[in-house]
Amino acid sequence: MPEGPSIVILRDELARFAGRKATVSGSAKIDYARVTGRKVRAFRSFGKQFLVEFADTAIRVHFLLFGSWRIDERKAGSVPRLTLKFANGELNCYACAVRLLDGDLDTLYDWRGDVMSPQWDPALARKRLRAMPDALACDALLDQDVFAGVGNIIKNEVLFRIRVHPQSLVGALPRGKLEALVREAHAYAHQFHEWKLAGTLTRNLLAHKRKTCPRCDIALKLQVLGASRRRAFFCSRCQVRYRA
DNA sequence: ATAAATGTTAAGAA
């Protein structure tokens, strides 16, 4: 279920386990012997991926659409795909894809592409967008190589805020709109993070899952769009469709 | 009850 900011929240909630030895188990088909009993160096997030970093390997957890987790609790009736037990508590992950990664996370990932990372690089994102002029705006925002951590909610909210129609061509966007796309993807991901922490995200959504446009009050469109085939909520009056 | 949803990946087709 989570987009990038939710993984950041998970990561931060686990701070008290960092530096401690973990007993690792679960139903995921990984080589537990490689990590169990070892000390967790850090909990990290890259985009929608949750990373448990050890000295020379890492566990990568992706929660896909339906995944969930509990800290110091277990979910009734579910077998954890991954459990990390510490002397002072535990983490249980459910319905997620789990893999072991070899090597250094700082070389495995390009952190400049993660909207939640301090290393986020807007100029690089603009460059990557310029390299995909035929893509639709709705697909570009979901492209994890350009905007790691952006999911469908952030996509819809960003396009609404910058008044760009989801089917606009990236290559047809005026310079200012392309800049706004990159700026807002970053800014809104952080806004999402704050609202999620405060428990007020849903009430603050302007387009996603809404029926009417909060700006002009006409009915919002709901269409499944793009190569990504995800739901797009948008206002056909406020949001301009830039075509070739 | 059936569908749809904050998503990705592997396999198969072209």
Added chain:
DNA sequence: CTTCTTAACATTTA
């Protein structure tokens, strides 16, 4: 060998 499309996966909510 690429590149594209489809299916599979999994859980909760409407």
